[in-house]
Amino acid sequence: MKANVNQQWRLASRPVGLIKESDFEWREEALPVPGDGEFLVRIIYLSLDPAIRGWVTDAKSYMPPVALGEVMRGIGVGVVERSNHAKFKVGNLVQGLLGWQAYALSDGMGLVRLPKDGVPDLTAYLGLLSMVGPTAYFGLLDVGKPKTGETLVVSAAAGAVGSIVGQIGKIKGCRVVGIAGSDEKCRWITETLGFDAAINYKTEHVRGQLKAHCPNGIDVYFDNVGGAILDNVLTLINVKARIVVCGLISQYNAEEPVPGPYHFSSILTQRVRVQGFVFGDYLDRIKEAVADLGKWLVQGKIQYRVHLVEGLKAAPQAVNMLFDGSNKGKLIVKVSDPNVS
Amino acid sequence: MKANVNQQWRLASRPVGLIKESDFEWREEALPVPGDGEFLVRIIYLSLDPAIRGWVTDAKSYMPPVALGEVMRGIGVGVVERSNHAKFKVGNLVQGLLGWQAYALSDGMGLVRLPKDGVPDLTAYLGLLSMVGPTAYFGLLDVGKPKTGETLVVSAAAGAVGSIVGQIGKIKGCRVVGIAGSDEKCRWITETLGFDAAINYKTEHVRGQLKAHCPNGIDVYFDNVGGAILDNVLTLINVKARIVVCGLISQYNAEEPVPGPYHFSSILTQRVRVQGFVFGDYLDRIKEAVADLGKWLVQGKIQYRVHLVEGLKAAPQAVNMLFDGSNKGKLIVKVSDPNVS
Numbered sequence: 001m002k003a004n005v006n007q008q009w010r011l012a013s014r015p016v017g018l019i020k021e022s023d024f025e026w027r028e029e030a031l032p033v034p035g036d037g038e039f040l041v042r043i044i045y046l047s048l049d050p051a052i053r054g055w056v057t058d059a060k061s062y063m064p065p066v067a068l069g070e071v072m073r074g075i076g077v078g079v080v081e082r083s084n085h086a087k088f089k090v091g092n093l094v095q096g097l098l099g100w101q102a103y104a105l106s107d108g109m110g111l112v113r114l115p116k117d118g119v120p121d122l123t124a125y126l127g128l129l130s131m132v133g134p135t136a137y138f139g140l141l142d143v144g145k146p147k148t149g150e151t152l153v154v155s156a157a158a159g160a161v162g163s164i165v166g167q168i169g170k171i172k173g174c175r176v177v178g179i180a181g182s183d184e185k186c187r188w189i190t191e192t193l194g195f196d197a198a199i200n201y202k203t204e205h206v207r208g209q210l211k212a213h214c215p216n217g218i219d220v221y222f223d224n225v226g227g228a229i230l231d232n233v234l235t236l237i238n239v240k241a242r243i244v245v246c247g248l249i250s251q252y253n254a255e256e257p258v259p260g261p262y263h264f265s266s267i268l269t270q271r272v273r274v275q276g277f278v279f280g281d282y283l284d285r286i287k288e289a290v291a292d293l294g295k296w297l298v299q300g301k302i303q304y305r306v307h308l309v310e311g312l313k314a315a316p317q318a319v320n321m322l323f324d325g326s327n328k329g330k331l332i333v334k335v336s337d338p339n340v341s
Numbered sequence: 342m343k344a345n346v347n348q349q350w351r352l353a354s355r356p357v358g359l360i361k362e363s364d365f366e367w368r369e370e371a372l373p374v375p376g377d378g379e380f381l382v383r384i385i386y387l388s389l390d391p392a393i394r395g396w397v398t399d400a401k402s403y404m405p406p407v408a409l410g411e412v413m414r415g416i417g418v419g420v421v422e423r424s425n426h427a428k429f430k431v432g433n434l435v436q437g438l439l440g441w442q443a444y445a446l447s448d449g450m451g452l453v454r455l456p457k458d459g460v461p462d463l464t465a466y467l468g469l470l471s472m473v474g475p476t477a478y479f480g481l482l483d484v485g486k487p488k489t490g491e492t493l494v495v496s497a498a499a500g501a502v503g504s505i506v507g508q509i510g511k512i513k514g515c516r517v518v519g520i521a522g523s524d525e526k527c528r529w530i531t532e533t534l535g536f537d538a539a540i541n542y543k544t545e546h547v548r549g550q551l552k553a554h555c556p557n558g559i560d561v562y563f564d565n566v567g568g569a570i571l572d573n574v575l576t577l578i579n580v581k582a583r584i585v586v587c588g589l590i591s592q593y594n595a596e597e598p599v600p601g602p603y604h605f606s607s608i609l610t611q612r613v614r615v616q617g618f619v620f621g622d623y624l625d626r627i628k629e630a631v632a633d634l635g636k637w638l639v640q641g642k643i644q645y646r647v648h649l650v651e652g653l654k655a656a657p658q659a660v661n662m663l664f665d666g667s668n669k670g671k672l673i674v675k676v677s678d679p680n681v682s
Contacts, residue, residue, distance in 0.1 A: 054610070060610065061610040062580075062610050062611075062612070226605070226606075239403075245608050245609045246609070247609070248605070248606050248609060251606070257603045258603065258605075258606075259600030259601060259602075259603055260600060260601020260602040260603060260604075260605035261600075261601040261605070262598045262599065262600055262601060263601075264567070264589070264599075264601035264602070265567075265589055265592070265599075266401075266617075267586050267615060267616075267617040268586045268587070268588070268589055268617040268618070268619070269395070269401065269402040269403050269617065269619075270403070270617060271403070271616070271617040271618060271619055271622060272616070272617050273614065273615070273616045273617075274608060274614070274615040274616070275608075275612070275613070275614045275615070276607075276608040276609040276610065276611060276612040276613050276614075277609070277612060278609070278610075278612055281612060
């Protein structure tokens with residue numbers, strides 16, 4: 001990085017279909033100087049999440065869209081390098097919506113300070129403890145409400161959230177079946193993470209495999225993808241089952257209206273509860289999740305993996321890995337040196 | 342009716358599209374004679390309900406399909422005319438799945454005895470107190486959970502269930518908007534039943550009218566129809582709204598797979614709870630509903646209307662009134678003389 005220069009990706013146009021680098025503008029400008037009550041954060045890691053595709057779309061959602069010309073929205077971890085703020089001091093680690101940039105000026109709004117000790121690696125925040133893990137935790141336990149012995153199916157099961165959902169399902173005594181997009185991912189979630197079975201949706205017959213691996217039907221479906229997989233699940237859903245709608249990644253890049261599931265009527269006949277879930281609704285309860293997730297991490301009951309991409313410049317192109325499934329683990333951009341003194 | 346002869350409609354083939362009279366076989370056979378622990382019921386009223394379309398379809402549902410050659414399933418009210426049963430005596434009024442026939446032989450399984458007094462008219466059971474009213478009651482209050490001041494939208498709002506849902510919504514302090522299929526129905530639900538607004542989906546622009554009549558968005562949607570109306574509602578649905586999936590009448594006669602709502606993603610972005618509801622799950626709580634509904638009926642806070650069709654023979658053709666909306670009120674076939682001594 002250049003001294004005294006900030007680098008940024010700003011949204012230049014609303015993407016149609018897959019995100020293109022040309023939808024963003026690369027901007028280099030003078031480093032901002034913190035005023036009273038402000039501080040400057042050097043961003044170390046930037047989280048890339050499927051939700052990003054929604055944030056750049058001009059449609060009603062749980063957050064307003066990123067405006068054209070605005071620094072692209074993104075969650076990051078960084079270190080305070082200059083400060084005129086009473087609570088955020090030089091050397092503090094912080095996390096929040098720091099944006100796609102090398103440095104962020106902040107008054108502390110929406111940022112949390114992170115402890116320096118007790119976490120093996122700064123990526124643990126983005127890969128497990130800050131958003132991904134609590135999303136899996138509250139989505140599964142508070143909305144899905146799995147019971148011991150029930151069958152849980154997870155889509156995007158080797159993804160950042162899905163892989164944690166399945167592991168929590170195992171901790172809670174469920175039979176867990178994951179759906180993922182490569183043999184390597186399927187092996188990882190069964191052999192390393194302990195899922196009971198995995199289905200490669202790109203090479204296997206999803207409904208046939210679901211039927212084989214869910215002999216007692218499906219009680220909880222944690223959905224990250226929507227589309228055809230949701231439809232297949234609905235044909236095997238049990239009475240009083242719960243479907244957690246956490247993501248619809250299969251349709252985020254659609255350029256035409258996408259029909260809902262053809263087996264929508266199963267919701268009626270099986271008296272299914274289908275419920276949308278957004279992590280932001282649980283911010284005031286995040287400590288519950290972090291306490292359990294931290295404990296399980298230390299006990300070796302939960303693992304996560306990180307897919308690091310080098311350099312802020314790569315962010316726009318890296319995002320699409322989330323949609324073609326080529327990332328292996330939580331997708332994170334390394335923006336600057338993680339060593340903080 | 343002929344003496345000592347039973348008349349029946351038996352299912353002859355699985356209907357494709359709308360139900361045809363030729364899907365049933367008219368059978369006349371000797372009256373069955375009750376054995377030990379059995380009794381014979383003369384059926385007075387037969388209820389025709391949209392659910393019937395599902396019962397004759399060979400698809401997984403909340404009840405097994407009616408078998409070919411079997412007497413068509415239907416809920417009726419009747420009077421015991423002969424009995425060798427300790428609890429069901431001659432002259433008792435009964436209700437349950439008596440079937441599309443003039444007489445039913447029973448051992449009492451699944452039938453309930455009805456009080457002779459305190460109800461103005463036997464049709465009150467089929468029109469309000471037995472299934473229709475409790476469906477509206479539990480579907481709205483237990484699944485929809487409306488709060489005072491919220492906006493409730495009901496489809497098939499002049500139908501048997503929908504008209505009760507809207508009236509309960511008013512009792513609970515909601516703004517209630519009904520969607521129905523004729524100007525007469527719209528006038529009835531607003532002028533007579535007290536709905537705040539009505540939309541004629543056959544002549545008006547549903548989304549535009551919903552937007553006009555729901556200035557604060559939609560908090561609870563009690564859905565009897567599915568299809569395009571559900572899609573329109575999803576575009577105006579509030580955060581944390583509830584959708585009660587009680588019926589999908591718009592697609593019961595479909596001959597091709599029907600796509601789910603195109604705005605399924607609103608379930609995620611607005612964190613909506615969509616829940617299937619079947620009255621049968623609440624049989625053990627029916628007294629709660631009957632107590633309140635009976636009270637509201639006496640207080641004049643709830644009204645219902647009945648559309649009577651004369652004679653069992655008319656049943657197969659009358660069913661389709663439910664799908665073209667030509668019935669006005671709870672559709673009931675008068676099978677025999679309602680006067681019981």
